[in-house]
Amino acid sequence: MSHLFRAPSTSEQLFRYGERYKWWLLGAITIGNLVAALSMTSFYVAGPALMAQFGVGQDEVQWAYTGYLLATAVSMLSSAWLIERVGLRRCYLGAVAAMALASLCGALSPSLPILVAARMMLGFAGGMLLPMGSIVTLEWFAPAIQGRVSGLQGMVMVLAPAVAPALGGLLIDHFGWQAIFLMNLPCCVLAIAAGLSLLPATVAARTAPPLDGRGLALLTAVTTGALVVVESLPALSLPGSLTVGAGLTALCFHMRRSAAPLFSPGLFRFPPLLWGCVVGFTSGCCLFASTYLVPVFLQDSLGYSATAAGAVLVPAGLMLALALPLGGWLCDRHDLSHVTVAGLLLFAAPFLSLWLAVRTGSIGPLQVVLALAGARLGLGLLLPAPNLGALRGMHGRVLAQSSMLFHYARQMGGVLGVAAVAAFVHARSGTAPAGTAYGEAFLAISILALATIIPALRIRRTALPLALRPPAEAPDE
Numbered sequence: 001m002s003h004l005f006r007a008p009s010t011s012e013q014l015f016r017y018g019e020r021y022k023w024w025l026l027g028a029i030t031i032g033n034l035v036a037a038l039s040m041t042s043f044y045v046a047g048p049a050l051m052a053q054f055g056v057g058q059d060e061v062q063w064a065y066t067g068y069l070l071a072t073a074v075s076m077l078s079s080a081w082l083i084e085r086v087g088l089r090r091c092y093l094g095a096v097a098a099m100a101l102a103s104l105c106g107a108l109s110p111s112l113p114i115l116v117a118a119r120m121m122l123g124f125a126g127g128m129l130l131p132m133g134s135i136v137t138l139e140w141f142a143p144a145i146q147g148r149v150s151g152l153q154g155m156v157m158v159l160a161p162a163v164a165p166a167l168g169g170l171l172i173d174h175f176g177w178q179a180i181f182l183m184n185l186p187c188c189v190l191a192i193a194a195g196l197s198l199l200p201a202t203v204a205a206r207t208a209p210p211l212d213g214r215g216l217a218l219l220t221a222v223t224t225g226a227l228v229v230v231e232s233l234p235a236l237s238l239p240g241s242l243t244v245g246a247g248l249t250a251l252c253f254h255m256r257r258s259a260a261p262l263f264s265p266g267l268f269r270f271p272p273l274l275w276g277c278v279v280g281f282t283s284g285c286c287l288f289a290s291t292y293l294v295p296v297f298l299q300d301s302l303g304y305s306a307t308a309a310g311a312v313l314v315p316a317g318l319m320l321a322l323a324l325p326l327g328g329w330l331c332d333r334h335d336l337s338h339v340t341v342a343g344l345l346l347f348a349a350p351f352l353s354l355w356l357a358v359r360t361g362s363i364g365p366l367q368v369v370l371a372l373a374g375a376r377l378g379l380g381l382l383l384p385a386p387n388l389g390a391l392r393g394m395h396g397r398v399l400a401q402s403s404m405l406f407h408y409a410r411q412m413g414g415v416l417g418v419a420a421v422a423a424f425v426h427a428r429s430g431t432a433p434a435g436t437a438y439g440e441a442f443l444a445i446s447i448l449a450l451a452t453i454i455p456a457l458r459i460r461r462t463a464l465p466l467a468l469r470p471p472a473e474a475p476d477e
Contacts, residue, residue: 039099039184064112074124075126137150163317218251
């Protein structure tokens with residue numbers, strides 16, 4: 001059986017699969033990303049069950065969500081270095097194995113803090129996997145079809161998570177919340193088998209600089225401090241604020257002086273990456289905040305069971321799966337900033353309608369289903385466009401660092417978005433009916449999506465600076 005664990009070379013894989021190999025490679029990476037997506041989306045309907053199990057409120061149980069997103073964001077900071085240092089294959093297999101172990105620990109958790117720790121371990125491993133899809137797409141596929149490839153990859157990734165909330169709700173109602181951790185294990189086995197068979201051997205880069213541990217620690221401190229500040233709203237957390245301020249100051253000073261920083265500060269001189277990260281942050285805030293908020297609203301305000309709340313989310317997930325190829329097709333044929341703006345408008349309108357329905361007391365299950373489906377249609381355009389606009393034309397180390405930055409910005413937006421809506425609903429429910437608090441949160445999400453149009457219009461196709469181009473693209477002197 002030793003041949004099963006021998007890493008084939010890239011040339012061997014190309015000889016075996018021919019031109020189709022790049023699709024097989026992307027498929028293997030997508031399976032790993034699918035595990036990360038399942039571990040996140042199946043958990044959306046678990047909040048009320050966890051609150052009942054551990055006797056806590058929404059302000060405490062939401063750490064199971066934000067802890068996952070926080071760990072994902074932090075792990076992304078070292079993903080570019082780790083992929084370059086140990087290779088894509090080892091990084092992928094190690095991350096999937098860690099997710100399997102974390103899922104088992106989560107199912108056996110006797111208390112909420114241990115469960116949160118298991119979720120953070122899941123998030124940390126998932127964060128290593130997320131940038132790999134963009135790296136393979138941009139390294140292996142021609143620019144003319146990268147939009148369609150991103151759309152197809154996204155469609156496959158959301159087909160299973162589309163039904164994950166319904167499946168998660170069904171498992172919770174019949175077998176308890178532990179089952180949503182155990183459902184990850186078969187997927188992890190499949191992902192490891194695909195990785196062993198399809199991912200080529202990669203030689204660790206001997207010239208890769210050492211990991212910028214100080215920069216990683218400072219940015220992690222800033223990320224955690226920002227989460228603490230948002231968690232404490234409407235009050236102001238002095239320790240969190242001081243951590244963010246001092247951490248940002250020290251980080252800027254360190255990045256200027258370090259010979260091998262966590263990422264090159266010069267990357268932000270490329271306008272599409274800068275504005276793409278801004279759009280990634282704000283759209284991530286809207287995406288994750290709304291995805292967290294809707295299932296809790298259905299169960300807490302409208303009295304749905306976990307199974308029913310999950311079932312309401314299924315049509316929206318299927319709509320997203322169908323919309324992503326359309327978004328990729330549009331990205332290959334139209335200005336990426338225009339596709340992004342269209343996605344933002346389609347995303348914002350349904351949440352504005354939900355706010356109006358909650359305010360007038362006319363909300364019903366059909367309206368929720370239609371609103372969520374419309375918002376997911378917008379996401380089908382919004383997910384691939386900023387990513388491609390920020391990263392197109394990059395290669396090698398520059399691509400790995402830029403992909404890490406973009407996904408970190410989107411994930412960080414998700415962390416703060418979930419924390420903000422949870423803190424807002426918890427605080428507002430004490431002075432107003434719960435339905436009103438949720439409605440106002442829907443309105444805030446809609447306003448933020450509309451405000452994101454301003455930076456989205458700045459994502460224009462721009463020539464990559466000479467300092468960021470691979471040597472083959474630099475003009476002859």
